[in-house]
Structures are given as C-alpha cells and as structure tokens.
Amino acid sequence: MASIFWVEDQSHWIKKFSPVLEREDFDGKPNSLTILNFAEAARQKIALTDKDSPPDVALLDARMNGNDQAGFTVSTALRKKWPRLPIIYLSEHSGTEIEREALEQFSAQDFIAKHQHNVEQVLCWRIKAALRQASLDTDLTATVNVVNSGDLTIDLNTWNVYWKGQRLMNPSNARRPLAPTPRKLLRELVQSSPRPLTAIQIADRLDLDPEKFSYASYRQHIKTLRRAFDAVEDGEGRFTELCNNGEGIVTFGDEGAYLWKPPGGKSA
Amino acid sequence: MASIFWVEDQSHWIKKFSPVLEREDFDGKPNSLTILNFAEAARQKIALTDKDSPPDVALLDARMNGNDQAGFTVSTALRKKWPRLPIIYLSEHSGTEIEREALEQFSAQDFIAKHQHNVEQVLCWRIKAALRQASLDTDLTATVNVVNSGDLTIDLNTWNVYWKGQRLMNPSNARRPLAPTPRKLLRELVQSSPRPLTAIQIADRLDLDPEKFSYASYRQHIKTLRRAFDAVEDGEGRFTELCNNGEGIVTFGDEGAYLWKPPGGKSA
DNA sequence: AGCCGCTGTGAAAAATCGGTGAAAAATAGA
DNA sequence: TCTATTTTTCACCGATTTTTCACAGCGGCT
CATH class of the missing domain: 1.10.10.10 (Winged helix-like DNA-binding domain superfamily/Winged helix DNA-binding domain)
Known part of the structure; x- marks a missing residue:
C-alpha cells in the first residue's frame, strides 16, 4: 500500500487528481490518500502521526492561500520528522524562484508544473520514480533468495x-x-x-x-x-x-x- | 568538480545549454562537460571510461537522429557500467509515452521538457537536486572509502x-x-x-x-x-x-x- | 514358475575440478 | 625502444564428482 500525504488548498485540483491517485497502481496494493487543505492542518496531522509509520511520499503545493511559504513550512515539518521522506511539489509556478527554492533549499525530490499536458499521468509516473528511488536507498543490502x-x-x-x-x-x-x-x-x-x-x-x-x-x-x-x-x-x-x-x-x-x-x- | 556526461544531437541545444552548464556552480569547483553527438559515440565513450571514475550525472535526449530509442540504448549502457549514476532526460516530448518509458522502464532520475520557461535555470536546479540525492545514497553505503x-x-x-x-x-x-x-x-x-x-x-x-x-x-x-x-x-x-x-x-x-x-x- | 521392466545398490571407471609451477603474452614505465 | 611487472596460458597432479556397469529385489504378467 502506497500512502500519500497531500496538502492542497484548491478543491478543483483535489477533484482532478484524487481519483487518479487513488486508482493508480503504485505497488500492487490500494493506496491510502491523506488530503489536508491547510498548512496548519498538515502540521497537526504530522505531529499526530506515529514516527514509525511515515507516509511513502508527500505532495505539496508551495504557495497556498496566498502565502508563498506555506508549502515550505510543511516541508520543514515533514523533513524534521522523516528526513528521508520524498517530497514532491505540485505547483502552478514552474521555472520560477519557487521551483528553485523547492529544489535547492528544501531538497524537493521533484517539482511538477500543474499546467502541463497530461499532468495526471506525469504525476503518477513521477511518484513511482520517487518511490523507486526511496526503496533503492533502503534495499541496498537486502535481497535474500x-x-x-x-x-x-x-x-x-x-x-x-x-x-x-x-x-x-x-x-x-x-x-x-x-x-x-x-x-x-x-x-x-x-x-x-x-x-x-x-x-x-x-x-x-x-x-x-x-x-x-x-x-x-x-x-x-x-x-x-x-x-x-x-x-x-x-x-x-x-x-x-x-x-x-x-x-x-x-x-x-x-x-x-x-x-x-x-x-x-x-x-x- | 561536477563531471557531466551529455548526449545531444542538435547543435542549437548544445549552444543554448553548454555555457550555462559550464558556468553554473554545482559544487564549488569548475565543471567538466563531455558532449557526444551520437548514441554510438556515447557508447564508445562509456566503454573507454574507467569504471572507477564515473561521471557525476548524465544528460540524455531520448529521441535522437529520428530514433525514439537512441537515448535509451545509451541509458542501458550507462546503467550497466554505473548502476547508481543519476540519469536526467532532456526532451521535447514531455507528458508523452517517452516520458513514461524514461521514468518507469529506464529508471530516469528526472525528465525535463526542453520547451519551458527558463529551461536553463530549471536544468541547473534539477542537476543539483540529482547530485544531492546521489551523494545521499553514497553517504549511506560507504561513509568513508x-x-x-x-x-x-x-x-x-x-x-x-x-x-x-x-x-x-x-x-x-x-x-x-x-x-x-x-x-x-x-x-x-x-x-x-x-x-x-x-x-x-x-x-x-x-x-x-x-x-x-x-x-x-x-x-x-x-x-x-x-x-x-x-x-x-x-x-x-x-x-x-x-x-x-x-x-x-x-x-x-x-x-x-x-x-x-x-x-x-x-x-x- | 519364468520372464519381463522398473528401482535400488555397490564398486569401479571416467570426467571434472582446484591447486600448482613455469613460461608465454600483454601491459606499463622509463 | 627496451625493461620491469602484471596477467594469461599451459601442462600436470591429486582429489572430488559424475557416470557407467553389473547385479539384486520386487511386482506384474503369461
């Protein structure tokens, strides 16, 4: 089961992506989707979640409710609790200072422009890529036949x-x-x-x-x-x-x- | 010194990106840029390069000289020699089957659309992100050499x-x-x-x-x-x-x- | 009973494997 | 180019593994 932690303030994006995210097969098991509408709600949710059961991936919007930094505060909270959690930004502002900050300052795993051809699919592909990368990190030693x-x-x-x-x-x-x-x-x-x-x-x-x-x-x-x-x-x-x-x-x-x-x- | 291995068949892209890639500060030291124009030349270069001195990151175009698979054959050769080398695709065909293949089949680290606002900058940011991710991985395995x-x-x-x-x-x-x-x-x-x-x-x-x-x-x-x-x-x-x-x-x-x-x- | 074909068995023959020294071939250095 | 060093090849030996052989036991069948 891939568990996705998603913070998004605009309902039309939620309507657009959530069916895809719920249905997409990331690891052969049904996904669990946690959607928060505000940065503050997200931080509370993070605080309440068990440290030993992190989500598999986080989706954030950098700019929420008119605040450019809202997404980044969530990012910081996530990183503090789960340093290795892959964080993917979903944003309307690609190619801008926001993308630079996300990738450089906040160690984003990826940054996806909401306005692009076939976004839903692209989002799924990139989540898969992030999950694979994360599993690489842990698997390194494993594989016992x-x-x-x-x-x-x-x-x-x-x-x-x-x-x-x-x-x-x-x-x-x-x-x-x-x-x-x-x-x-x-x-x-x-x-x-x-x-x-x-x-x-x-x-x-x-x-x-x-x-x-x-x-x-x-x-x-x-x-x-x-x-x-x-x-x-x-x-x-x-x-x-x-x-x-x-x-x-x-x-x-x-x-x-x-x-x-x-x-x-x-x-x- | 960040060493970049770049395969690109169209000279106008080379003209556009190479100054930026050479100048950009990835790790405080000047970069070394290796540019190959053909998939075949790239494969030869790979074969001739010492296994113990891999490039830090590879940039590939999926479709070259009219062949959709050209970039992927290079990717395969790179992966075989250096399994952990981050590979970033630069392509004119984002959101398409090519992007899906690159991310899912060929374990691309990233896939960047050439036609987007501020591409040169985006490219640099994402290379940095890939380098950071790669260094994370190696830190994990062999802290010291x-x-x-x-x-x-x-x-x-x-x-x-x-x-x-x-x-x-x-x-x-x-x-x-x-x-x-x-x-x-x-x-x-x-x-x-x-x-x-x-x-x-x-x-x-x-x-x-x-x-x-x-x-x-x-x-x-x-x-x-x-x-x-x-x-x-x-x-x-x-x-x-x-x-x-x-x-x-x-x-x-x-x-x-x-x-x-x-x-x-x-x-x- | 006598005659099969199928399995299980010990012993021996044959093939292969792993270790070795010495020498040839390839490679690196001056 | 020539020399020093590394790497590969070759031929041999003893140990181990694999195959072969010859035979015995055990049904079923005529």
Missing part, C-alpha cells in the same frame, strides 16, 4: 541446503557440502513439486548434455540425496524409509520420473 | 589492503604492493560476501573482457591473494590452511566460483 518447502530450505545465495535446521552434507564425506549436481537437482524437484520430473526434463533444466545424463545417473543422484537426508536424521535410513512410504523423494510411475513430496504435510 | 570485513580493511583511496593491521604485499616481491587485479578481485569478493562469484561474474564486475578472463586466470589470482595473506601471517601457509578449512577465500564447488568467508567468525 531462498527456496522453501516445509522443513527444507535452500539458500540460493550460499547454496546451502538445510533440512530441519541442519545443513545437508555430502554423504560420502560429512565434512564436505552437498555436491553441485545433487543440490541443483533437489532444487528443481522442489520447485516443480508436485509435478514429477523425468531424467530428460532434469537434464534440460540443469542445462546438462542430454546424451550424457542418463536415467542411471539420475538414480545415483537421488541416492546421494536420500543419504544426505538420512545423515541429518541422525539414525539409520529414516529418510529412505520415508521415501518408501511415499513421502520425500519418491518415484513416479513411468519414464523414471521422481517427485518431491514435502514430508509430514499430510500424515503428520 | 573503506571496505571492511573483520580483520580485513580495503582503503579505496590508496587501494591499500590491510589484514590484521598489516599491509598485504605482492607475494612475488614483498616490497611491492598487491597487483591491481587481485586487489580488485578481493574487493568484489568481500563486497558480495556471502555470495560466491564465478569467473564470469568477476569479469563482468571488473569490466574485463569475458573472453580473456578465464577460470584459469581466476584461480591464479586467488592463489596470489592467498599467498599475500600467508605472507602477513608470518609463518608458512597459515592462511591457505584456513582456506582448506572453509574460511577466508574458499571455493564453492560449482562453475568455478569463489567466496569470501570472514575468518575467525566461529572457530576464533
């Missing part, structure tokens, strides 16, 4: 695979990680669950030479995977047993296909 | 690399500094930790010819780095040993990727 299925977690960054919180290791050497091919294979199985995959389909997805990747190899990798799971299940062949009962990594009828069926889901 | 990871410090000004306070030297000659490529490579590894990097990814990030930078070279540079660390660890092969135990610079058994894992984290 994970594939998840029940007790199984595949970290696509480090390629570690976890089962019930423990790391799946190479069954032929418990100090080494799971080998690349079994790992990728598991990922494909999990991702295409509940659809089974034949050897040919796997070869295709992993970009392996279809001539080389035989059904026998596939079986071998499946064995490796089951043993890796077994190793985590401390005991002996617990996971393999599970597979025989139709959960985990199970065969699927013809053409030598296998299928990932998240265990415990149904028979728990 | 130092990359840090545990006992490792990379000073991006002098390009010195320190490990446990000692400077990493060239293993083939202890009186010389670490060679450029291993140094940059280390930086990329540290920055993208805990994500492994394949040879191709490294080539891409360091802007090397992907044809030339083979996995064999990558291995060689890794060797150089490990030895550089070893040299600091006074003794013999201490760091290399660490790597074998899964810390420091470790392989990542797939597609010849390596990964920086800050040592000492667990087994300290």
Whole structure:
C-alpha cells in the first residue's frame, strides 16, 4: 500500500487528481490518500502521526492561500520528522524562484508544473520514480533468495541446503557440502513439486548434455540425496524409509520420473 | 568538480545549454562537460571510461537522429557500467509515452521538457537536486572509502589492503604492493560476501573482457591473494590452511566460483 | 514358475575440478 | 625502444564428482 500525504488548498485540483491517485497502481496494493487543505492542518496531522509509520511520499503545493511559504513550512515539518521522506511539489509556478527554492533549499525530490499536458499521468509516473528511488536507498543490502518447502530450505545465495535446521552434507564425506549436481537437482524437484520430473526434463533444466545424463545417473543422484537426508536424521535410513512410504523423494510411475513430496504435510 | 556526461544531437541545444552548464556552480569547483553527438559515440565513450571514475550525472535526449530509442540504448549502457549514476532526460516530448518509458522502464532520475520557461535555470536546479540525492545514497553505503570485513580493511583511496593491521604485499616481491587485479578481485569478493562469484561474474564486475578472463586466470589470482595473506601471517601457509578449512577465500564447488568467508567468525 | 521392466545398490571407471609451477603474452614505465 | 611487472596460458597432479556397469529385489504378467 502506497500512502500519500497531500496538502492542497484548491478543491478543483483535489477533484482532478484524487481519483487518479487513488486508482493508480503504485505497488500492487490500494493506496491510502491523506488530503489536508491547510498548512496548519498538515502540521497537526504530522505531529499526530506515529514516527514509525511515515507516509511513502508527500505532495505539496508551495504557495497556498496566498502565502508563498506555506508549502515550505510543511516541508520543514515533514523533513524534521522523516528526513528521508520524498517530497514532491505540485505547483502552478514552474521555472520560477519557487521551483528553485523547492529544489535547492528544501531538497524537493521533484517539482511538477500543474499546467502541463497530461499532468495526471506525469504525476503518477513521477511518484513511482520517487518511490523507486526511496526503496533503492533502503534495499541496498537486502535481497535474500531462498527456496522453501516445509522443513527444507535452500539458500540460493550460499547454496546451502538445510533440512530441519541442519545443513545437508555430502554423504560420502560429512565434512564436505552437498555436491553441485545433487543440490541443483533437489532444487528443481522442489520447485516443480508436485509435478514429477523425468531424467530428460532434469537434464534440460540443469542445462546438462542430454546424451550424457542418463536415467542411471539420475538414480545415483537421488541416492546421494536420500543419504544426505538420512545423515541429518541422525539414525539409520529414516529418510529412505520415508521415501518408501511415499513421502520425500519418491518415484513416479513411468519414464523414471521422481517427485518431491514435502514430508509430514499430510500424515503428520 | 561536477563531471557531466551529455548526449545531444542538435547543435542549437548544445549552444543554448553548454555555457550555462559550464558556468553554473554545482559544487564549488569548475565543471567538466563531455558532449557526444551520437548514441554510438556515447557508447564508445562509456566503454573507454574507467569504471572507477564515473561521471557525476548524465544528460540524455531520448529521441535522437529520428530514433525514439537512441537515448535509451545509451541509458542501458550507462546503467550497466554505473548502476547508481543519476540519469536526467532532456526532451521535447514531455507528458508523452517517452516520458513514461524514461521514468518507469529506464529508471530516469528526472525528465525535463526542453520547451519551458527558463529551461536553463530549471536544468541547473534539477542537476543539483540529482547530485544531492546521489551523494545521499553514497553517504549511506560507504561513509568513508573503506571496505571492511573483520580483520580485513580495503582503503579505496590508496587501494591499500590491510589484514590484521598489516599491509598485504605482492607475494612475488614483498616490497611491492598487491597487483591491481587481485586487489580488485578481493574487493568484489568481500563486497558480495556471502555470495560466491564465478569467473564470469568477476569479469563482468571488473569490466574485463569475458573472453580473456578465464577460470584459469581466476584461480591464479586467488592463489596470489592467498599467498599475500600467508605472507602477513608470518609463518608458512597459515592462511591457505584456513582456506582448506572453509574460511577466508574458499571455493564453492560449482562453475568455478569463489567466496569470501570472514575468518575467525566461529572457530576464533 | 519364468520372464519381463522398473528401482535400488555397490564398486569401479571416467570426467571434472582446484591447486600448482613455469613460461608465454600483454601491459606499463622509463 | 627496451625493461620491469602484471596477467594469461599451459601442462600436470591429486582429489572430488559424475557416470557407467553389473547385479539384486520386487511386482506384474503369461
């Protein structure tokens, strides 16, 4: 939900823009629009709003009720509370001293002339641009890629695979990680669950030479995977047993296909 | 010094704006203005420019020489090399599909209509706003020009690399500094930790010819780095040993990727 | 029972990977 | 231009991964 904080004293602009702003899809969710008619009302609203739930973007008119500075006082209040909030000016006075002040003095993110062709659209485009810019700032570090299925977690960054919180290791050497091919294979199985995959389909997805990747190899990798799971299940062949009962990594009828069926889901 | 990268095919606009852009005080120092007349020339210029000395801001015209996409191809090239470079469009077609594309598809920082009152001034104000925004972003990430990871410090000004306070030297000659490529490579590894990097990814990030930078070279540079660390660890092969135990610079058994894992984290 | 085809298995062969030194090629500096 | 340095290539080795092979168990079918 994009929340927009808008201060505008002239009702005809409100009539013109509010339907567009409410309807426009900024982030896939419906928007919340807060409209204030006076600078003073805006400042009160700011004071009353929780510091931890700032609006996503603010729209201000620089000149309101005959006062050139009205918008700027609101800007100052906004900046004081939420220094990183993008502020966009909507004004009838582009190319003037007001625009200069907004951009230079008051660190406006943007300044939009109300009198221009297709303003409503332009406004939406520029709000989107401001939102994107703001998210860039915060996202910098983020982006964690994970594939998840029940007790199984595949970290696509480090390629570690976890089962019930423990790391799946190479069954032929418990100090080494799971080998690349079994790992990728598991990922494909999990991702295409509940659809089974034949050897040919796997070869295709992993970009392996279809001539080389035989059904026998596939079986071998499946064995490796089951043993890796077994190793985590401390005991002996617990996971393999599970597979025989139709959960985990199970065969699927013809053409030598296998299928990932998240265990415990149904028979728990 | 604000360096401006400007692509414009019509000389009357160049005549109109260049004096203003040269004279305007963006950051207290004289500006450097690079003007290209064609998209192709611009792409060449980009390719030839050092990745570590990007321009401060780019000005593009979306439509050049009758081609609506010309500016966008330049934009793509710029973004690929310098993802955080602010790009401002200067266009005769505001409020149109071109503006939408620029702002939404091509992540333009701003879009300025050439035909408006007081354009030269508006342009300067908005460049300043873009520069301010960009500096905000960088302040956020790397306050100082130092990359840090545990006992490792990379000073991006002098390009010195320190490990446990000692400077990493060239293993083939202890009186010389670490060679450029291993140094940059280390930086990329540290920055993208805990994500492994394949040879191709490294080539891409360091802007090397992907044809030339083979996995064999990558291995060689890794060797150089490990030895550089070893040299600091006074003794013999201490760091290399660490790597074998899964810390420091470790392989990542797939597609010849390596990964920086800050040592000492667990087994300290 | 006897004969399939399908899976699971261990062991061994084959291919690949990662580390290495040495040398060739490219690049930078004087 | 010539030299010093960096970067890439090459050939080799041991370790690891992947594939192949041969066989066993388990139904279903005639």
